Amino acid sequence: xxxxxxxxxxxxxxxxxxxxxxxxxxxxxxxxxxxxxxxxxxxxxxxxxxxxxxxxxxxxxxxxxxxxxxxxxxxxxxxxxxxxxxxxxxxxxxxxxxxxxxxxxxxxxxxxxxxxxxxxxxxxxxxxxxxxxxxxxxxxxxxxxxxxxxxxxxxxxxxxxxxxxxxxxxxxxxxxxxxxxxxxxxxxxxxxxxxxxxxxxxxxxxxxxxxxxxxxxxxxxxxxxxxxxxxxxxxxxxxxxxxxxxxxxxxxxxxxxxxxxxxxxxxxxxxxxxxxxxxxxxxxxxxxxxxxxxxxxxxxxxxxxxxxxxxxxxxxxxxxxxxxxxxxxxxxxxxxxxxxxxxxxxxxxxxxxxxxxxxxxxxxxxxxxxxxxxxxxxxxxxxxxxxxxxxxxxxxxxxxxxxxxxxxx
Amino acid sequence: xxxxxxxxxxxxxxxxxxxxxxxxxxxxxxxxxxxxxxxxxxxxxxxxxxxxxxxxxxxxxxxxxxxxxxxxxxxxxxxxxxxxxxxxxxxxxxxxxxxxxxxxxxxxxxxxxxxxxxxxxxxxxxxxxxxxxxxxxxxxxxxxxxxxxxxxxxxxxxxxxxxxxxxxxxxxxxxxxxxxxxxxxxxxxxxxxxxxxxxxxxxxxxxxxxxxxxxxxxxxxxxxxxxxxxxxxxxxxxxxxxxxxxxxxxxxxxxxxxxxxxxxxxxxxxxxxxxxxxxxxxxxxxxxxxxxxxxxxxxxxxxxxxxxxxxxxxxxxxxxxxxxxxxxxxxxxxxxxxxxxxxxxxxxxxxxxxxxxxxxxxxxxxxxxxxxxxxxxxxxxxxxxxxxxxxxxxxxxxxxxxxxxxxxx
Numbered sequence: 001x002x003x004x005x006x007x008x009x010x011x012x013x014x015x016x017x018x019x020x021x022x023x024x025x026x027x028x029x030x031x032x033x034x035x036x037x038x039x040x041x042x043x044x045x046x047x048x049x050x051x052x053x054x055x056x057x058x059x060x061x062x063x064x065x066x067x068x069x070x071x072x073x074x075x076x077x078x079x080x081x082x083x084x085x086x087x088x089x090x091x092x093x094x095x096x097x098x099x100x101x102x103x104x105x106x107x108x109x110x111x112x113x114x115x116x117x118x119x120x121x122x123x124x125x126x127x128x129x130x131x132x133x134x135x136x137x138x139x140x141x142x143x144x145x146x147x148x149x150x151x152x153x154x155x156x157x158x159x160x161x162x163x164x165x166x167x168x169x170x171x172x173x174x175x176x177x178x179x180x181x182x183x184x185x186x187x188x189x190x191x192x193x194x195x196x197x198x199x200x201x202x203x204x205x206x207x208x209x210x211x212x213x214x215x216x217x218x219x220x221x222x223x224x225x226x227x228x229x230x231x232x233x234x235x236x237x238x239x240x241x242x243x244x245x246x247x248x249x250x251x252x253x254x255x256x257x258x259x260x261x262x263x264x265x266x267x268x269x270x271x272x273x274x275x276x277x278x279x280x281x282x283x284x285x286x287x288x289x290x291x292x293x294x295x296x297x298x299x300x301x302x303x304x305x306x307x308x309x310x311x312x313x314x315x316x317x318x319x320x321x322x323x324x325x326x327x328x329x330x331x332x333x334x335x336x337x338x339x340x341x342x343x344x345x346x347x348x349x350x351x352x353x354x355x356x357x358x359x360x361x362x363x364x365x366x367x368x369x370x371x372x373x374x375x376x377x378x379x380x381x382x383x384x385x386x387x388x389x390x391x392x393x394x395x396x397x398x399x400x401x402x403x404x405x406x407x408x409x
Numbered sequence: 410x411x412x413x414x415x416x417x418x419x420x421x422x423x424x425x426x427x428x429x430x431x432x433x434x435x436x437x438x439x440x441x442x443x444x445x446x447x448x449x450x451x452x453x454x455x456x457x458x459x460x461x462x463x464x465x466x467x468x469x470x471x472x473x474x475x476x477x478x479x480x481x482x483x484x485x486x487x488x489x490x491x492x493x494x495x496x497x498x499x500x501x502x503x504x505x506x507x508x509x510x511x512x513x514x515x516x517x518x519x520x521x522x523x524x525x526x527x528x529x530x531x532x533x534x535x536x537x538x539x540x541x542x543x544x545x546x547x548x549x550x551x552x553x554x555x556x557x558x559x560x561x562x563x564x565x566x567x568x569x570x571x572x573x574x575x576x577x578x579x580x581x582x583x584x585x586x587x588x589x590x591x592x593x594x595x596x597x598x599x600x601x602x603x604x605x606x607x608x609x610x611x612x613x614x615x616x617x618x619x620x621x622x623x624x625x626x627x628x629x630x631x632x633x634x635x636x637x638x639x640x641x642x643x644x645x646x647x648x649x650x651x652x653x654x655x656x657x658x659x660x661x662x663x664x665x666x667x668x669x670x671x672x673x674x675x676x677x678x679x680x681x682x683x684x685x686x687x688x689x690x691x692x693x694x695x696x697x698x699x700x701x702x703x704x705x706x707x708x709x710x711x712x713x714x715x716x717x718x719x720x721x722x723x724x725x726x727x728x729x730x731x732x733x734x735x736x737x738x739x740x741x742x743x744x745x746x747x748x749x750x751x752x753x754x755x756x757x758x759x760x761x762x763x764x765x766x767x768x769x770x771x772x773x774x775x776x777x778x779x780x781x782x783x784x785x786x787x788x789x790x791x792x793x794x795x796x797x798x799x800x801x802x803x804x805x806x807x808x809x810x811x812x813x814x815x816x817x818x
Contacts, residue, residue: 011618013445014585015436016627020427022450027424036422037457039450041431044616048446055464072599073606074616111600131791133596152619154792176423187542190481191520197482207453207483209420210561218425270707276693277686280707284685287762287794295713297706298679298689304704304747338713353696382540383563385696 001171003034004056007041008049008067008077009151021066021156028160033171034062044068049080053146061144062168064160067151069134071113077148078137082121085139089119092126092135099133124148127163131155138167175226177219177234181244182253182398186210189217189241196236204233212387212394214253243407254286257397260404261292261342268400269338270296271309271330273321274348274364278393294338299330309333322348322359324367324376331369331376342404343369344396348379350388362388366396368403375403410580412443413465416450417458417476417486418560430475430565437569442580443471453477458489462555470553471577473569476560478543480522486557487546491530494548498528501535501544508542533557536572540564547576584635586628586643590653591662591807595619598626598650605645613642621796621803623662652816663695666806669813670701670751677809678747679705680718680739682730683757683773687802703747708739718742731757731768733776733785740778740785751813752778753805757788759797771797775805777812784812 005025011017019041026036037059042048049068056063068077082089096110096118103110117133120126127136129150136159137148145168149156181189186208190197197206203223209216217237221230238245247256261268270279280296283289299305302321306313311329319325327347335343348364355361362381367374377399381388402409414434420426428450435445446468451457458477465472477486491498505519505527512519526542529535536545538559545568546557554577558565590598595617599606606615612632618625626646630639647654656665670677679688689705692698708714711730715722720738728734736756744752757773764770771790776783786808790797811818 007448010614010616010629011627012432013435013448014439014627014629015432015434015445016625017618017620018427018429018432023421023424023427025424026422030423036424037452039416039422039448041448043446044614070617070619071596072617074614108597111596113596113599113603154796187480187520187522188517190522194522205419205453205483207419208479208481209426211426216425218420218423220419220423272686275690276698276702277681277689277705277707280686280709281684281690281798284709284798285795287760289685290709290763293685293709295707295709295717296686297717298686298704300689300693300699300702300704308704308706308747338717351696354699386694387563389690389693 001034001062001169002037002060003029003062003064004038004040004060005029005036006049006052006056006063006065007039008044008052008065010044010074012041013043021151021153024153024157025064025066025160029062029064029171030174032165033174035172035174044074044076046076046080046083049077050084053080053084057144057146063146065146065148066156069148069150071117071133078119078121081124081137081139081148085121085123085141087121087123090122092118092120094128095120095126095133095135098128102133127159129155129159131158136164138164172222173224173226175221175230177230178249179217179234179237179241179245180214180247180251180253180256181217181241182214182246182401184215184244186215189215189244193237193240196233196240200233201229204230212391213398214394243405246401252286253394253397254282257283257401258286258289258292260401266341267292267294268342268344269294269334269340270343271334271345272296272298273300273305273330273346274350275346275389275393275396276300278389279344279346279396282393282397294340297334297337305330309337320359322363322365324365324378327365327367328374328376331367331374335369341370342400344400345369346392346396348392350385352385364388364392366392366399368396368399370403375399377409410443410471410578411446411469412438412471412473413447413449413469414445415458415461415465415472415474416448417453417461417474419453419483421450422452430560430562433562433566434473434475434569438471438473438580439583441574442583444581444583453483453485455485455489455492458486459493462489462493466553466555472555474555474557475565478557478559480526480542487528487530490533490546490548490557494530494532494550496530496532499531501527501529503537504529504535504542504544507537511542536568538564538568540567545573547573581631582633582635584630584639586639587658588626588643588646588650588654589623589656589660589662589665590626590650591623591655591810593624593653595624598624598653602646602649605642605649609642610638613639621800622807623803652814655810661695662803662806663691666692666810667695667698667701669810675750676701676703677751677753678703678743678749679752680743680754681705681707682709682714682739682755683759684755684798684802684805685709687798688753688755688805691802691806703749706743706746714739718746729768731772731774733774733787736774736776737783737785740776740783744778750779751809753809754778755801755805757801759794761794773797773801775801775808777805777808779812784808786818
């Protein structure tokens with residue numbers, strides 16, 4: 001059963017907004033056994049939207065469109081749907097009542113724009129949206145399905161997963177296995193499992209998904225009765241890759257780190273300068289992280305390094321804030337201050353300004369302190385400011401994992 | 410001059426990875442005057458890739474593909490390009506020499522996979538990639554251009570902006586103006602400027618781009634000599650929306666907050682519990698934020714709230730950590746502790762666990778303390794954990810801006 005996703009909006013086509021909606025929709029379809037074979041993005045233009053729907057339906061029985069259902073003039077999806085399905089628009093009283101209620105909550109009267117939003121394509125089944133004013137639209141014609149949802153992410157997710165899921169037939173059998181690694185590149189990992197990869201049957205695919213300091217391997221099996229062979233292959237790869245593997249399945253790196261800490265009843269604290277909260281943010285993306293994450297200090301300014309973490313002014317002057325000495329003291333002092341088993345620290349120049357000849361932009365020290373002492377590492381990054389920050393935070397967690405497991409660099 | 414972007418990879422089609430590449434490419438094309446009229450995403454499948462190229466070239470003179478150029482078996486873009494352009498592959502010695510050099514740096518010998526990566530479509534101009542092993546490919550036939558770059562974001566950006574930019578002709582004239590607002594929804598804002606919107610000429614478009622607590626208005630003018638009228642329209646909208654506007658042009662919300670602080674020689678510190686570093690991260694996404702951001706304390710555990718921020722145990726027991734009393738004390742104490750002009754604080758239940766009947770998931774207090782006292786605000790959010798964290802951090806910055814400018818809630 002094949003599906004396609006159409007994203008609508010000029011903001012996506014001029015590159016102003018990252019399209020995370022089609023990612024979520026594709027993942028939702030995949031979990032439900034629908035194979036997404038085409039994604040298309042078009043502008044806020046009726047002809048382009050109709051063209052997009054046509055190209056999607058050419059290869060797919062189920063098409064999901066997102067965006068262009070709002071109240072403003074650039075929202076043209078309903079016009080396009082009327083043109084594609086050759087139907088008119090009709091007043092939808094229920095939507096109007098919802099809009100009136102929402103506006104009452106804000107002590108406001110609905111406007112002309114709100115009124116226009118209540119006309120719907122007459123061939124559509126209107127799906128009430130509990131989280132916003134624009135409802136979803138559902139079309140079913142000649143065994144083909146089209147679902148149109150707003151572009152506001154949480155409204156889109158709400159409509160698909162709670163209101164529309166039972167309207168479409170279940171898809172084909174598909175099985176995924178994920179083997180998640182950190183600390184090595186994809187070529188290195190591919191080389192380690194060349195022989196296993198050579199034995200894969202034609203209906204099982206292996207993909208490498210690299211990201212900062214991580215490579216996720218994804219096995220996908222098409223067709224029924226794949227469970228046993230998928231488990232075997234996953235286990236073969238897992239044991240070959242050894243302690244490069246931080247987890248299997250849908251676990252995130254932060255959750256894997258959290259499980260290691262929780263298992264040992266260990267706690268963690270952080271002292272971050274250049275990452276300024278991003279290490280702590282990553283750790284706390286895992287629900288339940290209050291079991292082990294005690295807290296953090298972000299001594300961004302020189303004076304905060306002294307007042308909050310007792311880094312001596314002499315050390316700061318002698319070595320500079322971006323140095324092995326300072327990052328080591330940061331890790332050790334925050335470990336003591338917060339009374340935690342493990343601590344992480346960062347200090348560096350994220351850029352684009354602040355570099356010197358001796359310490360160019362991208363010079364970043366990280367450290368991990370624990371029961372057996374402190375390890376530090378120098379990173380020399382060449383990315384943009386935000387990527388440098390994100391990379392550093394992940395590298396710090398990779399270092400923590402190595403220290404916790406006693407893996408040598 | 411029309412362009413199209415083709416993204417290649419199963420990981421995008423099963424929704425495992427967010428496609429930020431096509432966003433960057435679209436923005437890069439747009440800046441260079443190329444109008445992106447179609448985006449397509451396909452799987453790691455030669456036939457699908459060829460189909461994707463065909464659908465792109467149907468509407469565009471310039472096609473950029475990203476992904477599928479790596480060394481592993483799921484990387485099939487080069488096969489597809491050979492099929493599309495009806496050509497074979499040839500050994501590319503320069504790429505081989507680069508691979509050998511890269512491997513030497515890691516003290517490793519190149520593998521069979523590395524060797525295979527050095528065969529290139531013979532009709533392609535090979536563009537050396539200084540940041541990775543897979544080069545870019547450039548095709549020019551019958552006034553049509555195709556550029557193929559790797560999917561690793563920083564390699565892709567490097568190749569397009571530094572190696573390939575001069576190979577394609579300049580595009581058409583296009584002008585954008587951005588008016589960035591915070592604190593109100595898109596319908597409210599659209600209602601405020603209905604009359605201005607009604608006067609727009611047909612070659613100027615207005616779009617509303619809503620995100621958490623923010624709406625960016627984008628004016629786009631097509632054709633030459635649009636500068637003057639675009640400036641006039643932008644100024645009309647700007648003055649109508651008044652202090653909802655935090656900035657014009659490419660400024661981010663964090664940069665706008667930073668400029669307000671810098672202008673007044675003010676400083677800021679943060680005490681974050683449930684946002685656990687994300688407010689500090691947002692503030693420091695702005696380069697040069699060390700001019701005003703002194704630091705933060707993240708007292709995630711109860712005991713850290715007491716030891717690091719002197720929140721009394723009695724207050725914590727009486728009101729709970731998620732309360733107006735505690736968030737107010739957090740803001741006031743961190744302001745004093747870090748000796749800053751302004752401070753922000755957050756305390757709440759980001760979810761999905763930790764909620765109670767009285768304080769369900771999404772109950773989050775934020776506070777801002779400054780020269781004229783402390784203001785606090787209760788948020789009742791219904792999103793997922795990470796969205797709740799992100800929303801709260803932005804809401805805290807919106808509150809800070811209101812306090813700094815003396816805007817009443």
